Amino acid sequence: MILALTGGTGGAKLIQGLAAEIDPAELTIICNTADDAIFHGLHVSPDIDTIIYTLAGLNDEEKGWGLAGESFATLEQLGCLGEEVWFKLGDKDLATHILRTRLLREGRKLSEVAERLRTALGVKSEILPMSDDRIETRVVTANGEISFQEYFVRQRWAPEVKQVLFAGADQSSPAPGVLAAVRDAAAIIICPSNPVTSIGAILAVPGIRCALAESKSKVVGVSPIIAGASVSGPAHRLMAVKDLQASAAGVAKGYADFLNVLVIGTEDQGIQTGIEELGVRPVLANIRMKTLADKRRLAREVLALV
């Protein structure tokens, strides 16, 4: 079993490549859930849903988020009823959130909901939320503390960030199967997701980081940063608050206690030594993934390293 740790968009690209290169039933995925948010009283798990939709082949490749062929009739009507609609929830997507919310209210766990959703949509890979407990990424700005979605979607990562907190993480536990997956994995892949708010959130759940460090299997990461800039999103801006340089070397430093190999962009040839000094082996590759062919090629290169 190959284990992958991931956030949403960025990581989903590599996940898609991995699921195409190996038997998807042999892929287990641990997802960030600290970006989960309540909109209109509905529980939204953006990263889990992105991964499920991607593996079900239902994702919108063009937009890079949500479902293909999506409509927004419910959201528009919520706007007419005076609700804030800056978080774009499509009609089909809402079915997921409506079902999740009902199941959670009936006492089911996030992990049970993820299992129900991925099974219903024919996804063969096991998808585990990092925790069944409520953990909430809070972004501290000069103007106060806001939720991750407020920062990321509503304010389009414009505010200067002073700190990133994972509210509830201290008291949380890994979801059922998470520690066993880390322990039993033949190899572990850290997807090119935000090292602070996606992978960092997963690592904030007590027990997961230790389990990774203790793993005897190879842990291979793919840098989400190329030449000092994020491939997508605000990762490069957020790394500073965790005392990490906004570079592939910063990524390696953030993961140094458990990472064996970091696949970095060919553009970052010059910082290989810095990464080696952290005890992480850098491997150069074309890590930009635009097409499915790019995703599969990078997945193959990563799989060859484990």
Next chain:
Amino acid sequence: MILALTGGTGGAKLIQGLAAEIDPAELTIICNTADDAIFHGLHVSPDIDTIIYTLAGLNDEEKGWGLAGESFATLEQLGCLGEEVWFKLGDKDLATHILRTRLLREGRKLSEVAERLRTALGVKSEILPMSDDRIETRVVTANGEISFQEYFVRQRWAPEVKQVLFAGADQSSPAPGVLAAVRDAAAIIICPSNPVTSIGAILAVPGIRCALAESKSKVVGVSPIIAGASVSGPAHRLMAVKDLQASAAGVAKGYADFLNVLVIGTEDQGIQTGIEELGVRPVLANIRMKTLADKRRLAREVLALV
């Protein structure tokens, strides 16, 4: 102020006519809420919504229920996720239920939600649920007790009905403003809704029936039964369980303690005497409402009687 008591579809036609014939701000409407149901964890108030959509000019005239130009993407996706989708909830309609559910969970009352919804959609008439308490119509069949929507929508009123119960009605109170509206109304109109499950449910809320009987204003009803058959729905089948004949005379008998006038179909000329004997004045009219012109004409005739 003119007060109207109504259920959904049937009554909505007369409500539409009334709101077109008088200043809609002078029309107050008390709606049945015993058909309310929870679907997918969302609180649906079919009668309130039908009345609001109708008065907002958003209703689907052709289908006779729901919103015009409606799509069903969320419901279809809920079906893909393994949910039962026999109750047809459109995408725009779902916005109403999502908002209502959130507000109720935050501690708001059904009456506050109705006020928020009708205001947001520009409806000038005040819309009052009969009660803010949970009252649930239960239909007792040979095969056990089912909800009203299970009976009405899913089983298309096929089962033989032994009894109709209003669970929770005994302990309920009229919503704020309901008794005052009955007391203060210049005239009261009983819409051609199901006398058992719509108007009957309203009358089951302690205090409303007495207030109607004590009203000094004229109370005028329109029969939902013509020549022994319901204009729409299963009213004629349900009246027997309340010991009422399935006829306009049965309607008059059910309302005799508070009704002054009952507008009946010209087809029912022959049963006028039976209605007079109940102390209710029968008035013949064409009470079938197909077009807006029909609705307005009947509304004018009803208004002329009060």
